[in-house]
Each structure stands twice: as structure tokens, then as C-alpha cells.
Amino acid sequence: MSKTPALDLLLHKLAQLTPGGYAVGLHIRYVSPLIVVNTYPAKWQEVYTAKVYGLRDPTLAWGLSHIGVRRWSEIGLPDPFGILREAAEYGLVYGMIGSVGPLSSRTIVGATRDDREYTEEEMEDIYKIVREMHDVSVPPMKLSKAQVEALRCIADGDRHAAAAAKLGISESAFKARLSSARDKLMARTTAEAIQRAKEYGLI
Numbered sequence: 001m002s003k004t005p006a007l008d009l010l011l012h013k014l015a016q017l018t019p020g021g022y023a024v025g026l027h028i029r030y031v032s033p034l035i036v037v038n039t040y041p042a043k044w045q046e047v048y049t050a051k052v053y054g055l056r057d058p059t060l061a062w063g064l065s066h067i068g069v070r071r072w073s074e075i076g077l078p079d080p081f082g083i084l085r086e087a088a089e090y091g092l093v094y095g096m097i098g099s100v101g102p103l104s105s106r107t108i109v110g111a112t113r114d115d116r117e118y119t120e121e122e123m124e125d126i127y128k129i130v131r132e133m134h135d136v137s138v139p140p141m142k143l144s145k146a147q148v149e150a151l152r153c154i155a156d157g158d159r160h161a162a163a164a165a166k167l168g169i170s171e172s173a174f175k176a177r178l179s180s181a182r183d184k185l186m187a188r189t190t191a192e193a194i195q196r197a198k199e200y201g202l203i
Contacts, residue, residue: 004136004137004186006136007035007133007136007137010129010132010133010136011024011037011133013129014109014111014126014129014130014133015039017111017122017125017126017129018039018111018112018113018126019112019113019114019115020040020091020092020093020094020095020111020112020113020114021038021039021040021041021092021111021112022037022038022039022040022109022110022111022112023036023037023038023039023040023109023110024036024037024038024107024108024109024110024130024133025107025108025109026107026133026134026137027101027105027106027107027134027137027138027139028064028105028106028107028108029104029105029139029199029200030199032199034137034139034186034196035137035186040090040092040112041090041091041092043090044087044090044091044092047086047090051081053081053083056080056081056083057083058075058077058078058079058083058084059072059075059084059095059097059110060097060108060110061077062075062077062097062099063097063098063099063106063108063110064099064103064106064108066099067099067100067101068098068099068127069096069097069098069099069123069124069126069127070096070097071094071095071096071117071118071123072084072094072095072096072097073094073117075097087112091112091114092112092114093112093113093114093115094112094113094114094115094116094117094118095110095111095112095113095118096110096111096112096118096123096126097109097110098110098111098123098126098127098130100127100130100131100134101134105138105139107130107133107134107137109126109130111126137186139185139196139200140184140185140200140202142202143181143184143185143197143202143203144180146177147177147180147181147184148197148202148203149167149177150163150167150174150177150178150181151178151181151190151193151194151197151203152203153166153167153174154178154190154194155194155198155203160174160175178190178193181193181197185197
């Protein structure tokens, strides 16, 4: 996963405040986050994914329909699949949800601990970090002409050498353009960068 130093620092700060782990989706657009970081227990992540709980999770539903912070125990939404009860079996006993940003680019974080409820002050500290993470990871509004050309070549099926020849540059220069495009889009792979660029209407 490609992240910025500023985001790395904020994730480190978040980890210090979430002894039971956290899950954060930055700039969720069309149900797909720009960046996802999940430190919940691996076994719970497996269960959550296998049972498609993301579509049924009342904490996520709250985060998509509200801005702010709330303890899991206070979200006031039905949990017919018993997701929160099952999460407690994996150590996610007490939790909070935080949500920031417009619905078209929402950032949501879930944070847990197993010993007690989060205090108001702790939730505000976490929410401050989430707001900062949202701000430092804003999707780019535009790519350079060179970055767009490079991504389009790969999207059209060209290999590196052929794309470089088409653009009249060296293969290493072409790879450098792809790398800069990936960095700007915070993408791990060129395919992911192309997908994000399309989602954001950049290519």
C-alpha cells in the first residue's frame, strides 16, 4: 500500500489509541475506499469478509449516514445478524465509529478495545486524527499530461516497451511516469491506479 509519511504518522498515532485494533477506509467513493488499513484480529477479518458483513454492519451504516463519532453501544441501529455480538467473541468488545467528509468521499474509522467503553475525550482525540487523515489523503483533482498518457497506454493494453515507443520516450522514463501516477493516486499497482483514475474522472 502506498501512503505518505504524514499518513503513516497519523496511523501510528491512531494505533496508540486503539488497543483492540482499528479499521479505516479513506475517501470511500462508489463503495470503494481510496485506502484501507485494518488492524483488527486476522480471524475476525476472515469471518467478516466470508459472511459479507460489510453490507450488514450497523456501525458502517451509521458512518455512511452520519458525521461525527458514536460508541457502538449507542448507534441505535438494528443488528439482526448479531455482528457486534460476534465481534466481541474475537476481542472487539467495546468500540466506536467515526465518520468525516461528504458522502461522495467519506472517511470512516472503527476503533475497539476489550476493557471498557471509550471516553468522550478519547473519541475526540481519535476523531481529530481521522479528520487529519482525511485531509492528507484527499484524492488528486488532476494528473499531469504525461501521467495520463502513461496510464492510458497501459489501460489500452500496451506493454511498457511499446508504450514508451508510442510516446517517443525511453522505457525507464515511461516507468517513471507510471510510478509518479501511482504515487499521486496512492495506488499499490498500476491497475489500481488506472481504476482510481477512471473513478475520479482523471482519464
